[in-house]
Amino acid sequence: MEIGKDLLKAKKILEKGGLVGIPTETVYGLAANGFCDTAVVRIFEAKKRPHFNPLILHTDSLEKIGTFVTEVPPLARFLAQKFWPGPLTLILKPTAAVPALVTAGLPTVAVRIPNHPLTLSLLSMLDFPLAAPSANSSGYISPTKPTHLLSGLHTPPSYVLDGGTCQVGLESTIVLPQKEKIIILRQGGLPIEKFENLGIEIDFTSHSASPPQAPGMLSRHYSPHTPIFLGNIADLLKQQAGKKVGILSFKTDYSAAAAATKILSRQGDLSEAARQLFAALRALDGAGTDVILAEPVPNKALGIAINDRLRRAAVPKQ
Numbered sequence: 001m002e003i004g005k006d007l008l009k010a011k012k013i014l015e016k017g018g019l020v021g022i023p024t025e026t027v028y029g030l031a032a033n034g035f036c037d038t039a040v041v042r043i044f045e046a047k048k049r050p051h052f053n054p055l056i057l058h059t060d061s062l063e064k065i066g067t068f069v070t071e072v073p074p075l076a077r078f079l080a081q082k083f084w085p086g087p088l089t090l091i092l093k094p095t096a097a098v099p100a101l102v103t104a105g106l107p108t109v110a111v112r113i114p115n116h117p118l119t120l121s122l123l124s125m126l127d128f129p130l131a132a133p134s135a136n137s138s139g140y141i142s143p144t145k146p147t148h149l150l151s152g153l154h155t156p157p158s159y160v161l162d163g164g165t166c167q168v169g170l171e172s173t174i175v176l177p178q179k180e181k182i183i184i185l186r187q188g189g190l191p192i193e194k195f196e197n198l199g200i201e202i203d204f205t206s207h208s209a210s211p212p213q214a215p216g217m218l219s220r221h222y223s224p225h226t227p228i229f230l231g232n233i234a235d236l237l238k239q240q241a242g243k244k245v246g247i248l249s250f251k252t253d254y255s256a257a258a259a260a261t262k263i264l265s266r267q268g269d270l271s272e273a274a275r276q277l278f279a280a281l282r283a284l285d286g287a288g289t290d291v292i293l294a295e296p297v298p299n300k301a302l303g304i305a306i307n308d309r310l311r312r313a314a315v316p317k318q
């Protein structure tokens with residue numbers, strides 16, 4: 001796997017139906033030509049992703065989106081204008097140009113304009129959107145640095161565009177716009193108060209619904225290979241006495257009590273914590289401990305999505 005900034009090289013690989021790792025402000029994506037079945041199928045293979053889990057199409061303008069969705073209704077357009085490019089995914093209605101593999105056969109398609117200069121340049125050079133899930137193997141921790149693509153996938157792409165560390169660090173917020181309200185399908189990098197501040201009415205779907213409403217919202221996800229427990233660290237330390245532990249804390253230093261520790265934000269800043277979360281989980285997963293103990297962060301702003309990821313990470317294997 002090569003890591004570099006060669007946009008032309010990335011373009012050529014994508015035009016031939018290959019895969020490229022792309023930076024976004026949320027997490028790194030594993031991208032392919034979103035109009036090409038044989039290219040998209042490679043994403044599912046590289047991630048070992050179940051085919052019932054649909055993909056997000058990424059592009060760089062509302063005009064281009066108009067070529068593969070039947071309409072952008074008024075509320076969706078309003079949100080697009082407010083928050084794109086940015087960590088928001090909108091659920092819209094696809095035209096026949098969108099392969100069923102991308103939508104998993106659903107009557108809807110997920111669309112987003114990501115906010116990363118390198119990827120926006122790449123997208124502006126392409127006449128097709130990029131289908132791109134997070135570039136981790138299905139169920140593992142999402143990647144927020146180019147090197148994460150080396151270890152988290154079954155088959156890494158031959159090329160990754162080096163866009164540095166992802167600035168948000170959590171996946172996009174997924175929204176299903178209705179006539180007069182929105183339904184949040186996945187909490188993410190755009191905190192819900194951004195919608196509340198605009199006076200928009202919000203509904204939520206239960207993430208753990210079975211079958212899930214957003215098919216990717218399976219309960220166990222973002223999970224390290226090392227067993228991870230979520231709760232009060234002092235209590236967890238008692239429960240796991242005798243084990244070699246790694247600790248993921250919000251702002252407290254537990255280095256005296258553990259073999260490995262990661263602090264999400266010493267200042268207690270939720271944006272910094274979001275940015276650090278996945279890299280910290282990966283580092284602790286590689287630290288060779290028996291278990292990882294993690295504590296929830298304050299449940300507000302980006303903390304809601306951080307806690308959601310931690311809860312899913314800690315769901316035991318079936």
Ligand code: TXA
Nearest residue numbers: 026029054055108109110133134171172214215216217
């Ligand atoms: O920030 C992000 O959204 C990143 C970057 C790379 O853009 N992408 C990402 O993709 O997180 P992925 O595949 O890991 O998660 C996409 C989620 C899945 O849970 C999937 O089920 C849901 O979007 N999704 C896709 N199409 C959908 C649809 N038509 N209706 C409901 N949910 C959908």
Ligand code: MG
Nearest residue numbers: 133134142171
């Ligand atoms: Mg993902």
